[in-house]
Amino acid sequence: AQSVTQLDSQVPVFEEAPVELRCNYSSSVSVYLFWYVQYPNQGLQLLLKYLSGSTLVESINGFEAEFNKSQTSFHLRKPSVHISDTAEYFCAVTRSNDYKLSFGAGTTVTVRA
Amino acid sequence: GAGVSQTPSNKVTEKGKYVELRCDPISGHTALYWYRQSLGQGPEFLIYFQGTGAADDSGLPNDRFFAVRPEGSVSTLKIQRTERGDSAVYLCASSLAQPYNEQFFGPGTRLTVL
Numbered sequence: 001a002q003s004v005t006q007l008d009s010q011v012p013v014f015e016e017a018p019v020e021l022r023c024n025y026s027s028s029v030s031v032y033l034f035w036y037v038q039y040p041n042q043g044l045q046l047l048l049k050y051l052s053g054s055t056l057v058e059s060i061n062g063f064e065a066e067f068n069k070s071q072t073s074f075h076l077r078k079p080s081v082h083i084s085d086t087a088e089y090f091c092a093v094t095r096s097n098d099y100k101l102s103f104g105a106g107t108t109v110t111v112r113a
Numbered sequence: 114g115a116g117v118s119q120t121p122s123n124k125v126t127e128k129g130k131y132v133e134l135r136c137d138p139i140s141g142h143t144a145l146y147w148y149r150q151s152l153g154q155g156p157e158f159l160i161y162f163q164g165t166g167a168a169d170d171s172g173l174p175n176d177r178f179f180a181v182r183p184e185g186s187v188s189t190l191k192i193q194r195t196e197r198g199d200s201a202v203y204l205c206a207s208s209l210a211q212p213y214n215e216q217f218f219g220p221g222t223r224l225t226v227l
């Protein structure tokens with residue numbers, strides 16, 4: 001079975017500063033990787049995903065994540081955050097022939113002016 | 114179109130009672146999933162349906178938990194003899210058939226067992 005570790009439970013950051021959310025996974029087989037975001041009082045939404053190909057994937061709102069197979073990591077970054085990025089972020093993994101997602105415990109990002 | 118809907122949004126029950134949680138997936142999505150999210154944790158897989166059949170129920174914690182999807186659309190998660198440890202947010206998601214497709218999540222049902 002896969003497991004996902006999100007190394008930071010809380011990340012406070014000032015507006016326009018960069019942020020990095022760390023995610024490591026354990027799996028001996030090929031995987032798909034995802035970042036989901038949960039804004040206050042809303043449901044989980046997909047932010048970006050890695051299936052294959054280029055190891056750098058981007059979202060429409062400026063986030064990017066890089067798949068590193070040797071380090072089994074899928075860290076999420078944004079060079080300049082906005083107040084509206086305040087949310088909880090979840091890293092998730094599934095085997096490439098499976099459907100169920102295994103989630104990390106989540107990282108709460110709080111952006112302050 | 115409408116997203117995934119779940120009812121009720123909140124459910125408070127007493128220990129030992131029976132509860133049903135409903136999920137209405139996005140129209141045309143053949144795959145449906147139930148997850149459970151405890152406080153301070155990420156969602157934890159419970160069961161996955163492909164059409165009407167449960168393709169993987171390996172996440173159900175014990176035989177008090179059961180889920181159905183009789184017509185391949187709406188699903189109901191049933192919990193018998195509820196315990197305080199069952200308190201959590203129960204999330205439903207749906208997707209198109211292939212594993213790489215995005216799972217769309219509902220807002221969840223917050224279950225509190227007193």
